[in-house]
Amino acid sequence: MKNLRYFPFERNLFFKGKLLTVRDFESEQKYFNDKRRLLNRLIYGSGVVSGLQVIRVDDKQISMETGVALDTLGREIVVASPVKMKLSMIDGFKNNDYAKNVYLCISYDEKGKEQVYSVNNNSSSSEEQSEYNRVMESYKIFIKEEAPDPAAFEHSNQFASICLIYDDSQVRIWQSTPRYVNPGEIFELTLHIEKTIQTPRIEFEYALDTKHFSLNSSSNVLAFSEPLDGQTTAYQKTFSIKASDLPAKSEITLKSDSAKLSIGDKLLHITSKEATNVIEIITGAIKDRLLADYYDRSLDKAVEFTSDSCIYLAKICLLQMGSTYMIEKIDPVPFGEYIYNTTILNQLAGFGGSGSTGATKASYRAKSTTVELNANETPKFSVDYNEANQLFDFKLSLPKSQKISNEVTKGYVDIPVKSKGIKPFSKPEKSFFSDEIDHFLGSGQVFVVTGMEELSGDPISGMLNRSEQVYFGDNDVFKDTQYESEINNIAIGTLMYPQKGTFRIGVKPQGSTSSTSVRVHWWAFKQLSEEQEGLASEEAINEIQSGLLEAAGSTESGT
Structure with missing residues (x-):
């Protein structure tokens, strides 16, 4: 039971007169447990299957609801009844600076149960020896005060290239890009910013160093400024990046000494040589390449796990109140560790399959504007296409609404x-x-x-x-x-x-x-007679349809 490798598989061979020992019975259990857990790991992955919501009870206490999860070894974690806990009494919680975010984690655990007398007592001692008669599959709840590396999660790392830019007890910044893009494609680089509630307003600016990619601007400078009325602890900002027209494997790296982080009145210069996203420009279908990467993994890679195979159930945001703390809010499953069954996936596919996989999005972008005309003017529709930015600009001109009364x-x-x-x-x-x-x-x-x-x-x-x-x-x-x-x-x-x-x-x-x-x-x-209303409506419709056909004809080669 302590061997965390699943293979090779061996099962008992029974025959008349076979002497069954403890080893035989343990092998019987291990055979079925390891096979089931291997399939759990490879077919479903790890994460929350159902329930396990973490809710705030009061300023100091939380409650974990019933539910089921699978850890990174495919072991089932079952919480059969709600658990109410005082945050400071949970393992891993440190009584230090309370202006922080902490993470509530759950992991698989086993406990002995029902102690019985052991008849096979070879000890010369006169004391009775006892053994556990049962093993209860249970769980452990504990606190982590440091956020994990965002690239450590297979469900996101499989489709996206993720690099950590900055991390301390108050602020964490990282960026993500698709792993694969097509030549000339415009894709999104996403900047992620996390902070504690009591951290002052943040501004961040840095430049990119890359050969095969460029921003849709005159410079490669990216900037983020937290809104003045910002009340959240997590932000995302996307930037459009254009790939070169030739296949290549390249990197997007922070330009040396370009990163500047302002936390309130404090200015920090960040140097991070490891902050690099690796992106490959390919000519084939990106979906096919991602599937190939997934199925080409070695078995060791597929069942790879970390020494601490826990699941992050909640991010708990704390406020420091003098010498103590107060729970301000709870973000459930902050790193998206969920497992979806086939029924749910089938239903989601009917809505267009718009899941957040981190895969490449559509090649073209679009924006629209509406212009107000005088009440007696004719509606107009037009489309402009910027080939350099692969941007469609839809413009609809409509007359002011006019009340027609008798x-x-x-x-x-x-x-x-x-x-x-x-x-x-x-x-x-x-x-x-x-x-x-x-x-x-x-x-x-x-x-x-x-x-x-x-x-x-x-x-x-x-x-x-x-x-x-x-x-x-x-x-x-x-x-x-x-x-x-x-x-x-x-x-x-x-x-x-x-x-x-x-x-x-x-x-x-x-x-x-x-x-x-x-x-x-x-x-x-x-x-205004019905005939006049009909003619006016028909004229407006014909004008818009004519504009659509004209726009489609002018952009046919680009789409």
């Missing part, structure tokens, strides 16, 4: 009705018309609604407020009722003059009527 005017006109009284079933003698009426909505199509109000000199009608009633539509609806009007035998019509912005109202008696005058109320409406 315009309404109203009025009335009195039209005399001089009917002589006609016989039943005979045609009316005459129609009566108003003068031209200006609706004050300008030229164009206008919708007019009319209604008739009866004018009568009868004092009884005035007392009954009959003159306040305005009738719309067919007045015969009210015939032979208490609401019957004396104007129910008059038809009304409207004649429009769209270019002049005027209209005329006409009335025509359909039979005998006692009315001498008809008051016609009118309401004029003007709005």
Whole structure:
């Protein structure tokens, strides 16, 4: 059980009469344990499988939830019940400077259980000898106050080249690049900055020394400045780097004496000869090369492990409060040590597989801008392509939003009705018309609604407020009722003059009527018609589609 190598595998061969010894039973257990752990290591890797969340209980205490993990030897770590711990009581926690970040780690451990009397006691001593009857597979919890080398994790180191630039108890800086890029490709160099909560504001500047790569700027200087309102302890900043057009294996190194780190008012000059990223420019598919590297590993390399095969469950950020400390926040699994099962990976693949593998990203970059036009201007779309930077610049020009509301005017006109009284079933003698009426909505199509109000000199009608009633539509609806009007035998019509912005109202008696005058109320409406809206929308769509086709034609050779 103490031998950490998995191979060669030997299993028991049983036969009648075989004398089974302790060695035989241990070999039986080791055979199955080692095979299972080898497959765990090679198929799944190491990390958190489920649970094991670390949460803050109060200023001094944390709690670790139940869960399962696999260590770098493929051994299963099972936490069957939550564990509440005082931070200062965990192994590895030092009572020194509390303005720091500490890391909660878990590792596999075994403990003896159930002591029993040993019958095979060859000791001459009269004291009874006992042995453990069981081995309980358990775990250890401890604190590390130093962050690990970011290149020590296989899941990130396999796809990215990582180098540490600066590291002390307060600040840690490193950069990462893809391991492989294609000729002429633009890729991203990522600068990572970690600090403690109470560390003052950070500014960092350095220059690159390389032959086959160049920044998309006039110089190879990279700079980071922490925001004035920065409240986090970890930052990332990316820089675009362009590879040369010829295959090569090259390095990106910090230029000598170029790195300057400002921590508050303190200025440090950093010299790090080991801060180097190795990148290979290849002509083939990068995915195929990464897979080849993975499967071409030797068995010893594949099962390689460190002497301390722990898993980092949490980064705990501390604040110093006088002579003691306070837990400010907890970052779970700070180095991404997770294991994903095939079901989850299959679901993630349906979302485009946008995992953070550190592999090379798309060759082209794009940015977009929006320009505001006047409300009456036509929308426009254009694309500019910068071949040197492999950058697409999409520009969309849109008119200001304009609220289209109905315009309404109203009025009335009195039209005399001089009917002589006609016989039943005979045609009316005459129609009566108003003068031209200006609706004050300008030229164009206008919708007019009319209604008739009866004018009568009868004092009884005035007392009954009959003159306040305005009738719309067919007045015969009210015939032979208490609401019957004396104007129910008059038809009304409207004649429009769209270019002049005027209209005329006409009335025509359909039979005998006692009315001498008809008051016609009118309401004029003007709005953008559906046809006009459709034409405007279609024109805008055609303009944008035309711009897209033109842009696609001009950049076809570059894509």
